[in-house]
Amino acid sequence: AAENASRMTLGQVNQVRPKLPLLKILQAAGAQGETFTLKEVMHYLGQYIMVRQLYDKREQHMVYCGGDELGELLGLESFSVKDPSPVYDMLKRNLTSAAM
Numbered sequence: 480a481a482e483n484a485s486r487m488t489l490g491q492v493n494q495v496r497p498k499l500p501l502l503k504i505l506q507a508a509g510a511q512g513e514t515f516t517l518k519e520v521m522h523y524l525g526q527y528i529m530v531r532q533l534y535d536k537r538e539q540h541m542v543y544c545g546g547d548e549l550g551e552l553l554g555l556e557s558f559s560v561k562d563p564s565p566v567y568d569m570l571k572r573n574l575t576s577a578a579m
């Protein structure tokens with residue numbers, strides 16, 4: 480019982496709460512709820528890029544997000560999935576820890 484309780488709380492400890500503009504993007508990609516693991520956030524952002532066809536069909540590592548809400552959040556017209564730093568910077572600005 481105790482280990483289950485601790486496992487449940489540990490499961491909670493790595494949850495993050497997206498701010499509203501990011502939450503709307505995740506929900507557009509099918510996300511349910513308001514807190515996620517970082518892995519889930521990345522999964523839904525990838526799904527969003529796929530569904531909105533923001534990646535270049537020929538150069539599939541290039542994402543053209545200008546004019547999309549994602550580009551507004553990133554402050555970028557485009558980026559390469561090979562350099563995740565702009566995405567991590569955006570997440571720092573748009574995620575709060577759900578643990579508090």
Ligand SMILES: C[C@@H](c1ccc(Cl)cc1)n1cnc(-c2ccccc2)c1-c1c(C(=O)NCCN2CCN(C3CCCCC3)CC2)[nH]c2cc(Cl)ccc12
Nearest residue numbers: 521522523524525526528529534539540560561563566567
């Ligand atoms: C390594 C990983 C990644 C993850 C995070 C970051 Cl900051 C960079 C890179 N990654 C590698 N390519 C992609 C990618 C490329 C084009 C379109 C969609 C996703 C991703 C991204 C994933 C993802 O969850 N990826 C699962 C496997 N992907 C392979 C690529 N697959 C598609 C590539 C285009 C053609 C169709 C398949 C989709 C599944 N989540 C992301 C979210 C963002 Cl903000 C940006 C990119 C991704």
